Amino acid sequence: MYIIVVGGGRVGYYLTKALLDEGHEVLVVEKNAAICETINDELGSICFRGDGCEVATLAEVGTGRADMLIAVTGDDEDNLVACQVAKHKFNVPRTIARIRNPQNEILFKKLGVDVTVGSTNIILEHIEEEVPTHPLTHLFTFSDRGLEIVEVRIPPESTTVGKSVEELSLPEESRLILVIPKEGKPHLATASTILQAGDQIIALTSPETEAQLRATLRGN
Amino acid sequence: MKVVIMGCGRVGAQLARLLDTEGHQVTVLDTDAYSFRRLPPEFGGTALVGNGLDQEVLKRAGIEEADAFVVVTQGDNRNVMAAQIAKHVFNVPRVICRIYDPLRQEIYQTLGLEAISSTTIFAQILKERLERGERCIS
Numbered sequence: 594m595y596i597i598v599v600g601g602g603r604v605g606y607y608l609t610k611a612l613l614d615e616g617h618e619v620l621v622v623e624k625n626a627a628i629c630e631t632i633n634d635e636l637g638s639i640c641f642r643g644d645g646c647e648v649a650t651l652a653e654v655g656t657g658r659a660d661m662l663i664a665v666t667g668d669d670e671d672n673l674v675a676c677q678v679a680k681h682k683f684n685v686p687r688t689i690a691r692i693r694n695p696q697n698e699i700l701f702k703k704l705g706v707d708v709t710v711g712s713t714n715i716i717l718e719h720i721e722e723e724v725p726t727h728p729l730t731h732l733f734t735f736s737d738r739g740l741e742i743v744e745v746r747i748p749p750e751s752t753t754v755g756k757s758v759e760e761l762s763l764p765e766e767s768r769l770i771l772v773i774p775k776e777g778k779p780h781l782a783t784a785s786t787i788l789q790a791g792d793q794i795i796a797l798t799s800p801e802t803e804a805q806l807r808a809t810l811r812g813n
Numbered sequence: 814m815k816v817v818i819m820g821c822g823r824v825g826a827q828l829a830r831l832l833d834t835e836g837h838q839v840t841v842l843d844t845d846a847y848s849f850r851r852l853p854p855e856f857g858g859t860a861l862v863g864n865g866l867d868q869e870v871l872k873r874a875g876i877e878e879a880d881a882f883v884v885v886t887q888g889d890n891r892n893v894m895a896a897q898i899a900k901h902v903f904n905v906p907r908v909i910c911r912i913y914d915p916l917r918q919e920i921y922q923t924l925g926l927e928a929i930s931s932t933t934i935f936a937q938i939l940k941e942r943l944e945r946g947e948r949c950i951s
Contacts, residue, residue: 646889646890646917647914647916647917648914648916648917648920649916668890669866669894670866670888670890670891670893670894671890673890673893673894673897674889674890674893674894674917677893677920677924678917678920681920681923681924682920694866694867696867696868700897700898700901700902703901703902704897704901
């Protein structure tokens with residue numbers, strides 16, 4: 594695949610390195626001459642100095658034949674414009690934007706950016722995982738399908754302990770996948786599965802029904 | 814008319830003054846309070862410090878009731894993004910933005926934004942003046 598990376602900062606640098614290792618053709622567009630030089634020295638001559646939001650620059654680096662454009666500068670507005678120009682002027686099939694402000698996730702999708710990656714949300718999720726009392730942890734998001742895989746812990750004081758899955762009225766968009774009991778082997782969740790104190794439940798849900806799923810599973 | 818102007822540079826401040834003099838309800842937004850020195854002392858509108866890319870700030874500026882939103886900061890991308898927020902999130906009836914880069918202006922014009930490239934317009938004016946030959950002082 595031919596992939597254009599806009600922004601050669603820390604994220605851009607390591608992303609490019611990883612994509613090169615996977616065997617892709619990668620080109621980095623970076624405004625700063627010193628950063629360009631470093632990338633060209635360390636990763637091979639793959640950095641083009643210029644403004645990745647400018648039509649002329651993108652034309653010069655052959656954006657018309659790119660399979661993907663990934664904008665990872667530190668500014669949300671620059672990432673948005675780079676993706677929009679790639680999409681609407683050069684018909685790039687897939688555009689990915691890094692976002693800093695989580696609020697922009699919905700906006701960018703509405704404006705035609707295929708995927709957004711928000712470091713703020715990712716950091717929050719990882720910290721959540723480390724907080725043992727946190728009732729719900731995000732494990733994975735299928736952003737293009739509006740679905741996510743989450744983990745819910747059943748505390749001993751839950752009113753749902755001892756109840757079977759079919760007794761609970763789970764939200765329609767939610768599916769329980771796996772139950773990891775405190776002791777014993779993990780098993781697939783079925784209608785007759787009885788919830789036990791300390792269970793970790795892995796479930797598929799939509800972000801909208803996440804809160805409802807958590808409340809139903811924990812009985813609060 | 815209720816107008817929110819983002820960017821209190823020379824153009825933003827001048828537009829704010831003109832609209833205010835004509836009795837319109839004007840709110841000017843800028844990230845730097847020092848920019849408000851460009852507003853005349855008799856300015857009757859509101860000057861608000863904040864980043865217009867933040868939807869909360871736009872709400873505070875009254876974007877939900879605004880009839881028009883004009884964005885004239887120094888950054889093309891900032892203008893483009895703010896204009897799209899005003900248009901697609903807050904459904905402001907009239908949104909105008911400045912885009913210096915003529916190529917980007919073209920793209921966003923076709924995407925339905927009312928975008929003006931002051932670069933193109935000013936270059937055109939200069940060219941016409943030169944071609945007319947005589948000096949006109951106005």
